[in-house]
Amino acid sequence: MNYDYLGDSLTKECLNNLLRVSQCQEFKQGETLFLEHSFCDSVYFIISGNVTVYKDNSDGRRKIIYLLGENSFLNDTMIYDDLNKTSISCDAFTDVKVLIIPLKELRILLSKYPDLSILIIKSLSKKTKRLYRQLKNTTTISMDKRIAAKLWKLAKDFGYEHKEFHGFTVKVNNTYLADMLGTNRETVSRGIKKLKELGLVKVENNQIFILKSKMKDFYRR
Structure with missing residues (x-):
């Protein structure tokens, strides 16, 4: 399994502990990883493939928010949300392989390893910037x-x-x-x-x- 991105960003000790508590899972193209408002106790990290992150509007029309590829975290906003409910839906755009990280274990690791916290913050920051850009392009x-x-x-x-x-x-x-x-x-x-x-x-x-x-x-x- 290729974890070069994580290995380049995390200490060896942190990476080993992260992999120890996680599991790898594969989804076929078109399969749903999770749905909006569903209970979820894990964060997903894309190892390979691409996913569609979206929300369904009140009229049933799908609004795609992101098309994400390898080395991307999914539903990482849940780390700081005690409700453990997803705010988005996610489908496999291609065959995809993900690392599933239990929230409980991830929160423990975040308190212990600053490099992991920085990685998550960078992920959230990148998504926020993309949302700003989308909002600008939508309105102007x-x-x-x-x-x-x-x-x-x-x-x-x-x-x-x-x-x-x-x-x-x-x-x-x-x-x-x-x-x-x-x-x-x-x-x-x-x-x-x-x-x-x-x-x-x-x-x-x-x-x-x-x-x-x-x-x-x-x-x-």
């Missing part, structure tokens, strides 16, 4: 620029070079983008069409590729 820019910003961020997190363009190591389609942006598929399709006309996006074999070098300039204008 047009939909085509929101789509461009989301595609640029996905390319940054999950991208690979494809000639002068960037593709995605995860399969992102218009429906998934709509759930990420809190809109409908038709609106995303129109936005993608405009980005294609501007030469910022191309679609090959139902896969989206973006001109990452110019996409940021477009949505920041």
Whole structure:
């Protein structure tokens, strides 16, 4: 099992104790790791694969908050919440392998190892910054620029070079983008069409590729 990220961030003693109290579990693509408002007594750490973190709106529409990959903590806000109930839902976007860390044991380790506390704080801080960015993009820019910003961020997190363009190591389609942006598929399709006309996006074999070098300039204008 590859724990390089944890090993680089934690002392050997802390890592060994963390692994001692945890267990590894695998989920198939589409399986649910946990649902919003459900009881949960563990924190999850992604070893490999990707997950979708989301909330269901009152009208039943899904709003995707994060697409997270390896070396990410899930439901870490529960560490400081005595209710032990999740505030989000999480599904496996691909086959995924996670480390399940019991909250009771994790809280003990946090009080003993400052490096583990720092790692959790960094995780929470990163998610908070992403939420701020999402809020800004939701309220201040047009939909085509929101789509461009989301595609640029996905390319940054999950991208690979494809000639002068960037593709995605995860399969992102218009429906998934709509759930990420809190809109409908038709609106995303129109936005993608405009980005294609501007030469910022191309679609090959139902896969989206973006001109990452110019996409940021477009949505920041």
